Amino acid sequence: MVKLNGSAGEIMQLIDGNNKVVDIINTLNDKFPDAGDLTEDIYEFLSAAGEKKWLYYEQ
Template sequence: MNPVVRDNTPVLRPGFRLQWEPVQNSHVLLYPEGMVKLNESAAEVLLLVDGKRPVADIIDTLSERFPNVPGLDEDVLAFIEVAHAQHWLHIR
C-alpha cells in the first residue's frame, strides 16, 4: 500500500456512514458489520472527507480551526493512512 500524500482525495467506502450518535455521545462510523466509536480528532477529520476535498485541504481547514497544534499535518496523514488500512476509506 502506498503512503497517503497531500494530493490524495479520501472518500468513505460504500456502505460506510458517519453520524452523530447521541447514545454514544460521539460520532460513529457505521458499516454493515458494525460500528466504530470515534474520538473527537478522528471525527473532525472524517467530517471533512467528502470525496472532493484533497488531504491538503483537510489539513488546511483543520489548521485554521486549531491553530498552533504542532504536528497536525502529520497526524492527519497518519490517521487517513490508518483509516485506509482499516478499509474505512478509498484513496484517489
C-alpha cells in the same frame, strides 16, 4: 460501528469526495491553531483508516 475520538471525527467530517488532503490539513490547522501543525497526525490517521478499509481512495 466504529466510535471515533474527536480528532478523528473532525477529519472524517471533512472527507466528502471533493476535499483534497491539503484542504483538510489547512482547514484543521486554521480551526485549531493552538494545536500546532496537524499535518503528520492527519496523514497518520488517513493511513490507518485506509489500512482498516474505513476509506477508499484513488491515487
